[in-house]
Amino acid sequence: MEAIYKTPKTLIDTPTHYCPGCGHGIVQRLIAEIIDEMDIRGKTIGLAPVGCAVLAYNYLDIDMCEAAHGRPPSVATGIKRVHPEKIVFSYQGDGDLAAIGTAEIIHTANRGENITVIFVNNAVYGMTNGQMAPTTLINQKTLTTPHGRSEKNDGYPLRVCEILSVIDGSRFIARTSITSPKNIIKTKQLLEKGFKTQIQEKGFSLIEILSPCPVYWRMSSVESLKFIDKEMSTTFPLGIFKDWESRN
Amino acid sequence: MSEKVILAGLGGQGMMLLGRLIAQALMLEGKNVTFYPSYGTEVRGGTAYYHLTVSEEEIFSPVIEEADTLIMMNLPSYLKFKGFLKPDSMLFLNSSMIDKIENEMNIDVYRIPATKIANNIGNVVASNMVMLGAYNEVKNLVSIPVFLSCLKNVLKGRKEPFYEVNKLAIERGAEFVRKY
Amino acid sequence: MTSTEKNKKYLLTGNEACAEAAIQAGCRFYYGYPITPQNEILTHMAIRMPQVGGTFIQVESELAAINMVYGSAAAGARTMTSSSGPGISLKQEGISYLAGSELPCVIVNIQRGGPGLGDISPSQADYFQAVKGGGHGDYHTIVLAPGSVQETADLVFDAFDLADCYRNPVMILSDAQLGQMMEPVVFNKKCKPNLYKKDWALTGADGRKRNIIKSFYPVKGELEKFNAKLQKKYRQIKAEEVRYEEINIENADIVIVAYGTCARICKEFLKKGQSLNVKVGLIRPITLWPFPADIIQKVSERVQAILTVEMSAGQMVEDVRLSVSGRCPVHFYGRTGGGIPTPKEILKKISEIVSVREKVTCTT
Numbered sequence: 001m002e003a004i005y006k007t008p009k010t011l012i013d014t015p016t017h018y019c020p021g022c023g024h025g026i027v028q029r030l031i032a033e034i035i036d037e038m039d040i041r042g043k044t045i046g047l048a049p050v051g052c053a054v055l056a057y058n059y060l061d062i063d064m065c066e067a068a069h070g071r072p073p074s075v076a077t078g079i080k081r082v083h084p085e086k087i088v089f090s091y092q093g094d095g096d097l098a099a100i101g102t103a104e105i106i107h108t109a110n111r112g113e114n115i116t117v118i119f120v121n122n123a124v125y126g127m128t129n130g131q132m133a134p135t136t137l138i139n140q141k142t143l144t145t146p147h148g149r150s151e152k153n154d155g156y157p158l159r160v161c162e163i164l165s166v167i168d169g170s171r172f173i174a175r176t177s178i179t180s181p182k183n184i185i186k187t188k189q190l191l192e193k194g195f196k197t198q199i200q201e202k203g204f205s206l207i208e209i210l211s212p213c214p215v216y217w218r219m220s221s222v223e224s225l226k227f228i229d230k231e232m233s234t235t236f237p238l239g240i241f242k243d244w245e246s247r248n
Numbered sequence: 249m250s251e252k253v254i255l256a257g258l259g260g261q262g263m264m265l266l267g268r269l270i271a272q273a274l275m276l277e278g279k280n281v282t283f284y285p286s287y288g289t290e291v292r293g294g295t296a297y298y299h300l301t302v303s304e305e306e307i308f309s310p311v312i313e314e315a316d317t318l319i320m321m322n323l324p325s326y327l328k329f330k331g332f333l334k335p336d337s338m339l340f341l342n343s344s345m346i347d348k349i350e351n352e353m354n355i356d357v358y359r360i361p362a363t364k365i366a367n368n369i370g371n372v373v374a375s376n377m378v379m380l381g382a383y384n385e386v387k388n389l390v391s392i393p394v395f396l397s398c399l400k401n402v403l404k405g406r407k408e409p410f411y412e413v414n415k416l417a418i419e420r421g422a423e424f425v426r427k428y
Numbered sequence: 429m430t431s432t433e434k435n436k437k438y439l440l441t442g443n444e445a446c447a448e449a450a451i452q453a454g455c456r457f458y459y460g461y462p463i464t465p466q467n468e469i470l471t472h473m474a475i476r477m478p479q480v481g482g483t484f485i486q487v488e489s490e491l492a493a494i495n496m497v498y499g500s501a502a503a504g505a506r507t508m509t510s511s512s513g514p515g516i517s518l519k520q521e522g523i524s525y526l527a528g529s530e531l532p533c534v535i536v537n538i539q540r541g542g543p544g545l546g547d548i549s550p551s552q553a554d555y556f557q558a559v560k561g562g563g564h565g566d567y568h569t570i571v572l573a574p575g576s577v578q579e580t581a582d583l584v585f586d587a588f589d590l591a592d593c594y595r596n597p598v599m600i601l602s603d604a605q606l607g608q609m610m611e612p613v614v615f616n617k618k619c620k621p622n623l624y625k626k627d628w629a630l631t632g633a634d635g636r637k638r639n640i641i642k643s644f645y646p647v648k649g650e651l652e653k654f655n656a657k658l659q660k661k662y663r664q665i666k667a668e669e670v671r672y673e674e675i676n677i678e679n680a681d682i683v684i685v686a687y688g689t690c691a692r693i694c695k696e697f698l699k700k701g702q703s704l705n706v707k708v709g710l711i712r713p714i715t716l717w718p719f720p721a722d723i724i725q726k727v728s729e730r731v732q733a734i735l736t737v738e739m740s741a742g743q744m745v746e747d748v749r750l751s752v753s754g755r756c757p758v759h760f761y762g763r764t765g766g767g768i769p770t771p772k773e774i775l776k777k778i779s780e781i782v783s784v785r786e787k788v789t790c791t792t
Contacts, residue, residue: 041633041634042632042633042634042635043632043634044632045503045630045631045632048642054644055644055646057640057642061633061638062632062633062638063630063631063632063633063638063639063640064630064638064639064640064641064642065499065502065630065640065641065642066525066529066640066641066642066643066644067495067498067499067525068495068498068521068522068525070491071491071492071495071498071522074487074491074492074493074495074496074498074499075495075496075498075499075502076499077485077492077496077499078457078459078495078496078497078498078499078500078501078502078503078507079499079500079502079503079630080499081457081483081485081496081499081500082457082499082500082503082504082505083503083630083631083632086631086632087632103488103489103491103492104488104491104492104495106488107487107488107492111485268439268610271439271610272439275437275439275612276437280612281439281610281611281612282609282610282611283439283609283610283611284605284608284609284610285608285609285610287464287465287548287604287608305699306695307611308692308693308695308696308699309692309693309696309770309771310605310609310692311605311768311770313770313771313772
């Protein structure tokens with residue numbers, strides 16, 4: 001009998017610390033699958049952020065590096081410049097990438113650094129118990145926006161893909177979600193494209209993944225997925241924003 | 249032997265190059281040298297100044313408190329640094345840009361119309377080299393060929409066409425003080 | 429400059445010598461941001477790195493610079509960044525992470541006057557920041573303080589070796605005067621980039637167990653264990669790496685403790701001799717951390733007084749006092765905000781110390 005579903009070699013077989021219904025486990029499994037399928041485990045180096053995914057190195061069986069909050073793109077740059085033949089990716093959350101690390105992500109994209117960024121956007125700070133993120137939606141309630149995010153006091157949700165796609169140095173920019181098997185398959189394809197962009201030395205790639213945080217959204221897992229499809233995807237439309245393969 | 253020189257002029261008058269050439273030449277002759285430039289906001293038009301110390305012995309402080317020599321290219325420079333003179337100091341003035349001074353301590357003053365001489369040989373920018381020629385002739389520090397080889401080194405590439413006029417300027421400066 | 433020859437003398441600024449020495453020591457990854465008075469390091473690296481197949485990036489911020497250093501160090505390369513006070517403050521987050529992840533690298537601080545934007549003139553007011561940590565957590569960087577352009581170059585070579593040896597960031601603590609002045613320098617030290625095996629580095633886990641570079645220890649007890657390991661390393665560095673220069677301390681009545689530019693001024697004072705009827709010696713710390721506490725303790729048992737001279741309001745003097753532990757009086761003379769002590773001022777201070785001492789002797 002042939003096994004048709006098994007744990008990827010690169011995914012360490014251990015319980016994760018993620019909350020029930022969290023999207024990080026899905027995304028990290030996809031990364032492990034891709035590393036296996038592309039047979040690049042021996043030459044891939046990953047960056048773990050400060051945030052919920054800080055312990056990603058407990059789950060991915062590859063060389064990995066922690067980085068200070070917001071700095072993974074710079075650390076990745078430092079690694080990639082030493083090992084240009086290796087595949088370097090950073091795994092970042094919304095606070096890390098779109099708040100404290102805004103300068104780093106913009107300038108790394110602008111240098112056209114040949115790395116892949118996996119940006120998990122769940123519109124909230126999870127690790128610190130659910131404060132407002134730069135991507136928190138208008139009127140969304142968090143610990144620090146108890147009456148909902150107000151544009152007057154807190155500004156607007158930051159659209160990272162839209163910003164990065166107008167930067168000359170970026171090559172592949174896409175937004176996706178993991179709310180259904182179909183979307184998960186799509187996400188895997190886009191992540192593959194990100195790695196392919198790097199392997200073919202095309203330059204900077206970023207894949208933003210809208211991901212559920214049922215615990216700090218105060219929703220059930222099913223409601224969370226609906227929230228992404230109905231609310232979040234309106235503010236953050238899915239799609240490919242820039243693609244070096246299709247010049248228009 | 250020990251020599252403490254303060255060089256100053258308008259930013260752009262080439263004091264940096266002048267000081268570096270003297271330092272480089274004396275270094276090649278086996279002397280200890282420190283050359284401490286003013287830095288930062290001194291751009292073209294401001295007063296740029298440099299402390300150059302040469303000695304057979306180890307040099308400690310690069311900052312000069314009393315100068316053996318002042319080489320001053322314009323009046324604001326002289327006014328700024330005259331307090332560093334002592335009774336046995338020597339003063340080299342670019343007399344094209346400094347009219348009259350009160351020589352209270354009655355020190356040796358060499359008035360060299362450096363800008364005018366440089367102008368006459370076709371390049372006003374070479375006034376620094378006129379001063380170099382004069383200063384070296386009086387102090388007898390380095391042989392002219394050593395200066396010229398340093399100069400050639402500095403003016404490599406893009407600036408090579410300026411070598412001849414600079415060489416001539418050094419010679420004219422030396423000639424001027426020989427007749428002094 | 430396109431290359432350097434052994435035994436040849438070059439007339440270079442301290443900054444240029446620092447940059448060139450780094451290249452000679454095998455540093456191929458430099459990241460920097462402009463700030464006076466260290467700009468010549470960037471300029472030199474921008475020219476030289478492409479010539480030697482290295483990487484120079486003018487970064488968007490000091491945060492990016494220190495984190496690129498973190499990345500290149502994690503990847504196993506010799507790497508450096510440089511700045512002056514305001515920029516070094518920004519780098520502190522990264523330096524704490526480098527220490528916490530035990531990554532070797534070299535950080536250069538060409539000190540300028542502070543606090544705040546301060547000015548661009550020489551200063552030694554970043555001593556506390558350099559030797560007491562600077563960033564968060566219990567850590568130390570090895571801190572080397574050159575006293576000349578030649579020593580700047582030599583210490584940069586040593587800094588890379590020390591960093592690799594101990595897996596620890598090393599800081600070169602220089603100042604605007606030493607960075608800006610030109611002196612003859614020869615590059616005769618050997619490049620030893622492969623002296624220490626970096627089997628911990630991130631290279632892709634091809635055919636081996638994966639490597640992880642991290643400073644996060646969330647499981648109770650782990651972090652304490654890790655800190656104990658760090659402290660053990662620091663004790664070893666303290667035992668083995670202290671460096672200082674001593675002049676005439678054997679029969680001295682008064683010993684001056686000064687480093688970098690201030691030590692040069694004090695040497696000038698010693699050279700000039702004094703009309704004073706006291707013998708003055710000098711201890712010049714070359715490693716500021718580890719601090720040469722033992723020799724200072726030793727001399728404090730026999731001298732009448734110690735004088736610390738700094739371009740600060742009194743920072744290293746605290747470490748001198750700790751070393752002396754009340755065995756003799758410790759005096760301080762300092763200038764701030766770009767002021768540089770002069771030999772005359774030091775003479776005056778020594779005279780004061782002597783006259784106070786004589787008065788005390790007379791009355792008792």
